[in-house]
Every structure is written in C-alpha cells, then in structure tokens.
Amino acid sequence: MYHGAVTNFDVARLFGEMARLLEVRGESGFRVRAYQRAAQSIEALAEELTAVAARGELQKIPGVGKDLAARITEFLETGAIAQLEALRREVPPGFLALLEVRGLGPKTAKLLLDRLAVDSVDRLEAVCKSGEILAVAGIREKTRDNILKGIAIWRAGRARMPLAQARAIAREVVAALTAQARVERIEIAGSLRRARETVKDIDLLATATDPARVIEAFVSLPSVLDVVGAGGTKAAVHHREGIQIDLRVVDPDAVGAALQYFTGSKDHNVRLREMASRRQLKISEYGVFDETTGTRIAGATEPDVYAAVGLPWIPPELRENGGEIEAALAGTLPALVTADRIRGDLHAHTDWSDGHHPIETLIEAAEARGYEYIIVSDHSQSATVARGLSVDRLREQIRTLRALQPRFKIRILAGSECDVLADGALDFPSEVLRELDIVLAAVHSRFTQGRAEMTARIVRALENPCVQILVHPTGRLIGSREPYDVDLEAVFVAARAHGKAVEINCSPDRLDLKDSHARRAAELGVPIAISTDAHYLANLDNLELGVATARRAWIGPAQVLNTRPVDELLAWARAGRPAYPS
C-alpha cells in the first residue's frame, strides 16, 4: 500500500508517464496535454488526494474530469492503473528514458524503436556511434551529433539545480552581460523568476539596440561550455556549472509581453491565452493583438498585458495555475510578504554548538541588517554531532545573552533548537525550557519511524506548552534526503489547536516547509516562521529564499510570525505557556 504523503506525487508521476506513452503511441496532442495538465495540477495540490477523494471532490481539481477521477480512484484503491499497465506493455522497459534525452522527441524515439530496436539510452548511443542511425530517413550527421550531445548531458546529471545556485549563476551572467554588451535592460524570467525550489534551466530576457551583439557576447562568455544554438534574437548555451541558459533579445516595445511569456508557467500562460481568445485577442511574446484587425494593443509592460485580458498584475511566484487566475478575476489576490517586512531571525546558531561564529558576531550581523530581534537557538544535548548544549551550558548561554543585552539595541532572545526525542518528549526538561524566550522543536534522529509513530511524536511535541515553533517540519534535504513519513495535515491541525507556529527553513537544501505545504499550513491559520537556520553569517542572506517560498505559498505579512514586533512575538510565545508553577 502507498504512503499518503507520497500519493499525490505518485499519481502525478504516473499521469506524466501515461502522457508520454500516449504521445509515443501517436495519440492526439490534446489528449496528451490533458494528462500532463492533470499531473501538474495534482503535484501542486496542497491537500492529499486521499482527502479530496474521501469528499468525492476529485473532479474539482483543475484538469481532472470523469475519466481521470476514475483513474485516481482506481489507483487509491488498488495501487495501480490498468490502462497504464497496458500502455507500458506496448514499449520495452527503459524506452521512456529516451525521451529525457534533449533533441530526441517522441516521434523520432518511436521511429528508432521500430526501425533499429532502440530501447534504451545505451542502445541509442551504440547506433549513433556505429552509424546505423544514419540509415533512418530524416537523420543525417548533424542530428546524430545532436543526439550524442544530448546523451552526454543526460548522463552528466538529470537532477534539477537548486534555486539558490541557479539564482547565483543567473545574477553573475546578468552582471557580465551588462558589463560587456550594450544591454539596455536584462531580466531573469522562467521558473527562476517564479522562484521554484529547483530549476531545469535559466531564462534571460534582454532588450538592446543591437541584438546580434548581445547574442555574440552571451555565447562568448568565459563561463559558457558550449553553444546549443544561436540565432538573431535567441541563443541557448550550457553553463560550466551544469545548467542550460536561454537568452532572448526583444524589442523594448514588447518587453512586457516577452517577460510575461517567458516567466510562465506554461499552464498559467495557457489560461491567459484562452482568456484572450475569448476576447478576440491573441497574446504572444510580441504583444497583445486584436485578432480581427491585427492591431497591437499592449506589450510594453507586464501590467498592460494582464490589463488587456481584464486582470490585475499577478506576482510571478503565483503563476502556477494554482488558483491565481480565479483570485485575480475575483479581486482577491493576496498581498504577499516581502523581505523588508521581516523584523527578526527566529533560528540561528553560534559556535556554542555547530555554528561558526561567536554570539556577539551573530548579533552584530543581525543588528547590521536592521533587525529588531535575533534568536540564538543552538542545538540541545542529544544532538551530539552538532555539539548540542547540556543543561548547564544552556543556562550559561542564557546568562551570557542576558548580560550582552545592554550593549546592543537589537533585542537578543534566548532560544533553543531542542530535539524532539523518538517518543515525542523534548530534550530538555520543562523547567529549563521555561527559562527561554522561544523554543524551537526539531526532529534530528530516527527518521525512519513509520508514519503513525512519527506523526504522534511530532504532535506530542506540539502539545508541549513549552514549545513555540516546529522547525524544518519534514526533514527533507533537496536532492539528497527524502522527507520522513508524516501526516502533515495532522501536524498542522495540532499546531493550530495548540497555538504553535511552523517554519519555512530558508536553508537552500531544505526549504522546509516547501511551498505547497506552507500554503496549506497558512490556509489552516498556522503562523509561519521564516527563518534562516544560519550557521554562518552569510546564511542570513538565505532569508530571501524563504520569503520566495512563502510568496509561492500565497502567504501575506500578517500570516508570518516574524513580521510581528518583538513585544507581540513574546506575548504570543507566553500565551501558550502557563506560568512556571511555584
């Protein structure tokens, strides 16, 4: 049987596979798109499919109609989809991996399967190298070389790049292009602008009087490994850090339309085009046009493009076809949190445990950022690898913090990132925890507990009156560790019931909670702490990643714990905690 926590992901993946199989089979592209669209909308779903199914509301999911709802039900009940099993039998196992090779699409892959029995990437490479592939109609040397390149990239790494790394690369390239070419304006678009947690490639958009010169400068950058393609207005390259970068140069009159177009998401844009079409308008990357007269009515700015179809401007982080179009139509788009609303960091380490700076250095850095408060939250005694503090060391640290306070304007709060033990008990006794201003609860051990056990463990920690914030609630490490198996819905419900907050941890490899989970928590009324978990001073800059995640989760400033002034924060913390019995 399947874990509830991964069911949405499983169904999305299986629908995606069905889409590819149908495409190889030569089915209607619209049918293929229907599966893809449903897959994406299920993956973005904040709630678990089992819960939606229990309410009989599967068909309320965008892109899910009668047939796909039946497939989901079938999967939930039996753990399999018969139609998918049948489709799989039509092609050799491993064949679908061919479609992951850039430059090779479903048509050619099927052709190669039929003609040369190409059923794997290895076999594909073999027929390319032997030259057999040249016997297939429509494939000459260039196509073969292109496929070989695609295979090399496929092998080099299929993983998507984390947001933080891609963002850094994009900013570097933008700076280099600005310095070297006469670029009027250059913008980051694509999934990077939408702040997805990982990205497949980097999309850049520039305006310039001499596009050819910008393209030339771009493909000549020292960080460029090789050029995928280059024309008069667009080029694509492989960056040495292992990601593709696409650049488009557009006319200044059309930069708004182009930015809108290349920011995506694809599904968001499809919705927009459909709306335009109903108004006898046509949207392309060149502008908004009257379908009958061909007159151009918008394009210079993004807000103009949205206005042309009767919508207010929609923040990029929301453009996932996750309800933002409906909200925009209804005038209920949320005012999203911004980094400048954050008044303090709620999670940071010092060299008392596994941080790398003395307390004073951390405090000075936080004060220099203009924060109103900073929590020092080192590890607790069980976290031996992180040199967790003993009860005595913790008390010594609290005394140290109190003694330091008069020297600083920033409010110094004493905290602890306290381990949640295997049974849900906390790693320090309550009488010690009560001496702290804020207590963070964290799971750092026994990740392999079963779903019921892990859920009960975390819920018990949330029931503890000494705890205020559950940090990195799923324990995942992007690209290296799966989240532990936990019923997050039950965790959020418990957090709300007991007046606790949950964290969006800003560490680039965590981003935990992730966007869809944070959206659900906030929807349930659970306050969200956006905190860096800084171990180095530079980590304080990771705040923007957490803010971006919160924005993707539709979160406004009022839902964020650390937009509150310090007195309000402390009053909230004390409210859930009964006074220490005498």
Added chain:
DNA sequence: GCCGTTTTCGGCCCGACTGTTTTCAGTCG
C-alpha cells in the same frame, strides 16, 4: 481527455530554430 459569458460538441496557445527538406516536421520553451 477536459471544458463551457457563443458551446454538452468542437474546440483546445504561439512562435523560433534546426535539420532536413524543395515546403515542412520535429523539438523546445
């Protein structure tokens, strides 16, 4: 396969680049 301010049938987003072609299909975003 989905979906509805013209619709329960007949639509479904749009364009650039590449390689292979004498006019276009495949792939990608």
